Amino acid sequence: MDNLLKVEDLHVKVGDREILKGIDLVVNKGEVHVIMGSNGSGKSTLMNTIMANPVYKVSQGKIYFEDEDITEESVDKRARRGIFMSFQSPDEIPGVKLNDFLRISKEQVEGKKPSILAFNKQLQREMEDLNLSEDYAQRYVNVGFSGGERKKSEILQMKILDPKLALLDETDSGLDVDAVRIVSNGIRDFLENEEKSVIIITHHRELLQNIKADYVHILKDGKILQTGDDSLMDKIEKEGYEWV
Ligand SMILES: Nc1ncnc2c1ncn2[C@@H]1O[C@H](COP(=O)(O)OP(=O)(O)OP(=O)(O)O)[C@@H](O)[C@H]1O
Ligand SMILES: [Mg+2]
Numbered sequence: 701m702d703n704l705l706k707v708e709d710l711h712v713k714v715g716d717r718e719i720l721k722g723i724d725l726v727v728n729k730g731e732v733h734v735i736m737g738s739n740g741s742g743k744s745t746l747m748n749t750i751m752a753n754p755v756y757k758v759s760q761g762k763i764y765f766e767d768e769d770i771t772e773e774s775v776d777k778r779a780r781r782g783i784f785m786s787f788q789s790p791d792e793i794p795g796v797k798l799n800d801f802l803r804i805s806k807e808q809v810e811g812k813k814p815s816i817l818a819f820n821k822q823l824q825r826e827m828e829d830l831n832l833s834e835d836y837a838q839r840y841v842n843v844g845f846s847g848g849e850r851k852k853s854e855i856l857q858m859k860i861l862d863p864k865l866a867l868l869d870e871t872d873s874g875l876d877v878d879a880v881r882i883v884s885n886g887i888r889d890f891l892e893n894e895e896k897s898v899i900i901i902t903h904h905r906e907l908l909q910n911i912k913a914d915y916v917h918i919l920k921d922g923k924i925l926q927t928g929d930d931s932l933m934d935k936i937e938k939e940g941y942e943w944v
Contacts, residue, residue, distance in 0.1 A: 782864030
């Protein structure tokens with residue numbers, strides 16, 4: 701199995717406070733990993749650290765991507781390697797239209813200008829798949845977007861940028877059943893390419909209705925305390941996190 705991401709004994713601090721206390725995680729190409737855990741257990745911190753958000757300082761341990769040590773690399777270098785992250789609460793970017801944002805992001809990640817024609821065609825197709833009407837491409841990124849529309853625009857971004865590893869920090873809150881299905885299908889489509897991998901943070905399994913999780917990890921107080929298969933999600937849904 702081809703190794704994509706390897707996190708080794710990762711300790712992470714914000715200021716003086718240690719939030720992650722020794723995380724080990726290996727993600728191979730083609731795998732779906734789900735991370736669960738109660739509020740404040742460190743899930744978003746783990747994702748942010750893998751994406752190199754500078755607020756989160758690695759005080760011990762290493763992060764490898766395709767066998768290269770990326771622990772000290774900046775966010776844009778990691779993006780160019782093929783790591784993508786969607787945020788739990790994405791920002792509005794007033795003054796920047798969604799289509800320009802996507803085109804410029806793609807150019808930065810790929811290191812060359814995409815053909816406008818091919819880009820527009822891909823954009824149109826992906827927007828149709830997500831049930832986003834064409835005029836969203838002309839609107840400022842996330843400004844006035846509903847919760848569901850923001851989620852869809854993130855999935856759109858993931859599909860346009862076509863990373864090797866997508867880190868999806870899902871709120872699940874405020875998405876109606878149709879939006880959950882569309883987002884879930886978007887992730888499933890992305891995974892149709894057998895080389896692609898995702899790590900999904902979610903509290904509910906509805907988002908995984910069409911996606912088979914290879915591994916489910918439960919985070920508690922900055923450590924992975926349990927790793928299992930799909931069935932671990934059922935157990936959590938029935939019994940909560942107390943027993944972990
Ligand atoms: N930028 C930050 N500044 C200060 N503290 C932070 C920061 N980011 C995270 N923390 C703290 O680290 C702990 C873990 O937070 P994190 O956001 O990783 O939790 P989570 O598991 O994603 O929770 P949730 O399910 O609520 O999203 C929390 O106590 C949080 O307050
Ligand atoms: Mg979080």
